[in-house]
Amino acid sequence: MFVINCPFCGEREQSEFKAGGEAHIIRPKQPTELSDDQWAEYLFMRKNIKGIQFERWVHTHGCRKWFNVVRDTSSDKIKAVYKMGEKPPSE
């Protein structure tokens, strides 16, 4: 069970959080203009990386805020956390 450093509350047990899949997938502003394939790209296509992955998490049993996490999926080590709207760390 991880310890996740919520950017709003600090370190808490993983059981207080829920994972929300890949980060930085932005809902298209004009879905009606998209082809089936383009819409499917947004809707279904997700990366499943062994290694560094950018993910969304929410502090469900805490502040209920969504934020981003950089996690190494092979070691479960969390490299960084940052708020929604902030730029992902570069390295």
Add this chain to the structure above:
Amino acid sequence: MSKNLRVKTSKFIDETYKVSFKFNGTTYYGYKGDTLASALLANDIHLVGRSFKYHRPRGIMTAGSEEPNAIVQLHNNTSRTEPNVRATEIEIYEGLEASSQNCWPSVNFDIGGINNFLSPILPAGFYYKTFMWPANFWEKYEYFIRKSAGLGKSPTETDPDIYEHKYIHCDVLIIGAGISGIMAARTAAKNGFKTLLVDEKSYLGGSTIYQNSEQFKINNQISNSWLEKEINEIKKFENLEIKTRTSVAAFHGYNFLLARENLTDHLPLDQRINKTRQRLLKIRAKKVITATGALERPLIFDNNDRPGILLSSAIEKYANLFGVACGEKNVLFTNNDSAYETAISLYQKGINIEAIIDNREEIDSKLIKETEKNNIKIYKGFTVVNTFGYKRINKISIMQLSKDGQKVVGSKISIACDCLGISGGWTPAVHLFTQSGGKLKFRDEDQVFIPDIYPSDQISIGSCNGDFTLDEIISSIPNKLKEFLNIKKTDYENLEIYSSFNKSKRNIWLLPSDKVIGKTKPFVDYQNDATAKDIKLALREGFRSIEHVKRYTTTGMGTDQGKLGNMHALGIISETAGSKMGELGTTTFRPPYTPLTFGTIVGRNVGEFFDIFRKTPVHDWHVKNKAEFENVGQWKRAWYYPKDGENMHEAVQRESKAARDSAGILDASTLGKIDIQGTDASEFLNRVYTNAWSKLAIGKCRYGLMLNEDGMVYDDGVTTRLDENHYIMTTTTGGAATVLGKLEDYLQTEWPELDVYLTSVTDHYATISVCGPSSKKIVSQVIPELDFSDESFPHMSFKNAKIDKIKCRVMRISFTGEHSYEINVQANYGKSVWEKCMEAGKEFNITPYGTETMHLLRAEKGFIIVGQDTDATMTPIDLQMDWIVSKKKYDFIGKRSLYRSDTIKDDRKQLVGLLTENPDEVLEEGAQIVADIKKSPVEMLGHVTSSYYSPNLKKSIALGVVRGGKNMMGQKLIIPMENKQINVTVADPVFLDKENKRLNA
């Protein structure tokens, strides 16, 4: 008459405190401080069980948690019975009753023993090969296999004991209180760390604490007395918590560990009342120091499993710690110096040693010289080739090893004995380290796996790190601790160590024999009866991966997880396959390290605490009025209210009829309620619902359907505009939490620019729904101040009101198709308002109804239930609810998906009504729907989602999803059941009052 093998007093045993216990029905005596194993050995009992496959007699093999053989059932035929308890771990107490497992009718005469003689036809994979075919014979095979190969019995009554869970947070956790752990604990505590020290045993000090020998000294004191002083020191620290009888079961990522603390298992039964038996500790440690020690390896030779054969270190422990001799004619068999430590201990206690057989030829350590001084015969360069004695070893034969160790030479020598101690060197206990994700490396010089890469803030010290000798341990620890704890110095710099132990070892995984391998039984896994022969067979049959060999031969798959023999299995595989040990890898060690009881795992979460349940504010009234309840998520909802011995069907028919004939009342408090405020609230609703919301007037209600981005129906409910920028949304009972979560997600991540605030108010309000032709008259009496005329209060509108000064919200909305009102009132007034409604409704035969009737009434009207008539593959179009999807809105969640190539197909499953040919025949929910029963294979068109007998329509009605059902109106379909076929006609899903006359009446 059994013998007494208690040799000399030990300070760990209280000889003034005699304890009686029963083993296999016979009463024996031991002393306080004994384990069941030491007490049995003191009574000269070695034979304690039968092996799993061949039912060979087996004896106590070890003195610790790695025990493969001495597995017993405690307190048979009582609610406290427990299988698979290691006799080497359980401390005896007054009233202890234990019995052997896996034997029938008795451990001394066992029918299954015949398997031993059949063993040539029971090779590795025997069960796989023989019982796989024909498949339908399996039931018969299983009966016999289970009968003859039981691994204990589970209790049939409720566990009477109390268990609990506890969280512990600490700076430093130290696992193992041997000499390394004690040194680490003192150092950590002295430097101010909040420290927790745990050990699975009842005492501190590990094996050093009973190492009472001039051969091992620290600062000129015998090692055990030096350590005793250290233990006394650490007890003084307030920031150091010590937990004995506490075994770490799992070491997870991020230094999260689970440990089981045994609190009462060692107490006499009458002292356990009302005490917590076991506690599951959930430990989060900033740093972990693993000091779990090492396990002695057995040696693998023909018939190495007879009762009376023990690990050499176990014999030493029984002598030194418990004052028990394991035999009167002892022989030790070794490939390293450890057995000589045992020999000296036995000699000091006056226990006879017949001989020592040593694989090594040239040996001359101080320890060996000391042994030789005591006139103990040592056979150098010899190996045991066979053992004799069925229920207890009585003789061994030995032969000389060839120079290369591959075969035996010369003539056989026989030595009579009643106990054989074996030592194959040491295996670091790296189980927890690897569980945590640690990577091992193989050390060629002494053939051991040791920790290499640490995945978290942790270190391994002492013999679990491959530092086996006293001087290695003590000289390596100070620097390791300084670096790990980031401190300047320890109290253990420059200690003077005297250790006679020499590290030389002659490692031969499978010792040679004068017989061919096929004629021998060299056991690698004692508990599962896997021999070296089985492993070689698996390799011959093409298995290469260690994980596959393990499963095929069942090596390491018993309750002991092969703690003793796994290394030998690897060694034999590597030798046979010609691969290097380091490249072969190890099998995965999985939690728990030692078995946990179910009680410990569940803790207090049993009975009514198994899961929380939520009660509505009107719950007590439902109980008083004999409602049957239904679980809806965590809610207890009134299901129906049986009267005068009615069954469910009868009650539901009565309730349904009453609701349409005059008046019904439903507790709808469980519906999810979300308070939505903010200047962008209308825009927000526009985006989350399929229909338009901007033009909804204040004081009006609207039904909304919420989709996922994939276009599938997610939730539904009525939302009311309370004010310009204020709405109250209702959700399904089950969807309350997830809908809130979804809305928050969109607000925070996609549309942060919207000024909208969401608050869950589900628990804040009681919701009472009064429906039926008389509902208006009833609510008018309850809230006389309010104008209920249709002009002022039409269907789908809302008003604020007061009932005796208590504020309430009244909505005229309906889930039944009847004229109906919903009164929302602060939760704690819920019951009194309900009672007021009941009182006012008396003259109108107001009838409380539960969820079952609610489902029936809404089905008559063709209203869907999300999750019953939908299953995350249904779009609003599939539900024939096109009317609710706005064509004008540019976007809403899921809109784009409604015209994907897949969602616009004509042959999707679509919601339809189903009417049976025989109006009395009620369909089964979930039943398949087909058109052509003769076609092979039969094509399933869909299934029945809701089905009832309607007392109002006097016929059976059903909803179902049918492929292309929208265009099948009037078509005949078939519901094939086990013994019959039911003919149905596809119909409009709205069965009653399509014109909404009743709603507006």
